[in-house]
Amino acid sequence: MNKDINLGQVDQNGFKESQSVNLAKLFLEKNKKVKTHFMEMDKTPNFDGKLMIMAGLYERITVEVQIKTLPKNTRKKENGDFSFTCDTKAMNCVKENVTFNPVALLAVDISNMQLYYKILTKEYVSDLKIGNQKAKNIWLSEKDEYQEDKFIKQIYHQVKITNADESCLTKCAAIRESLNNGEKETKEYFELVYEREDVKGFFTTFKYCYGENKEKSLLLSQIKMQYKDEGTTIFSV
Known part of the structure; x- marks a missing residue:
């Protein structure tokens, strides 16, 4: 086919995005305590979809989600800490009260089949001092690797639900x-x-x-x- 023809193409980023979404779904829905509603290449202006914390068979708590794919060349320090660049739209939604739902940043490591996350609380976003920056360096560590019970408890804490x-x-x-x-x-x-x-x-x-x-x-x-x-x-x- 003539490469100069004006037809839509799927680039490498398209494959990375779908792989990240699928890997995140695999981790999150494993034990049926979380249900995902992620959008691939059909995003809302500020988020990549949402997930729901389940109460039995019922969707109980909505969490807005931003999904990022970690670069292949992400380098970790000796203590396991590493950083990546992330756009600030979801952070500004927390800062400006665009949503009152909890917001989670999911970082997917496709190469190592790992999922990391940050709960974007008011305090966390304030400490980032993003101002008018379009992107911000986000630091993660092994402590931020996804653990289902820990993640759910943090979300419950955000919406003031006790044990x-x-x-x-x-x-x-x-x-x-x-x-x-x-x-x-x-x-x-x-x-x-x-x-x-x-x-x-x-x-x-x-x-x-x-x-x-x-x-x-x-x-x-x-x-x-x-x-x-x-x-x-x-x-x-």
């Missing part, structure tokens, strides 16, 4: 899941949804069939309260 709140969110998600799937169940499957000292609460939703030939049915939810494993009281709702 107790996190537990509550997970249990509420279990109740919602039971309610949504109730039509598919014909037996009781109690799930632990409440626990405080010696008291435990269990919840189930199922389709209760009745009538001479079990031709009639209704959706029945039950709560079972238990004290010190000694006895239970069941409430139908």
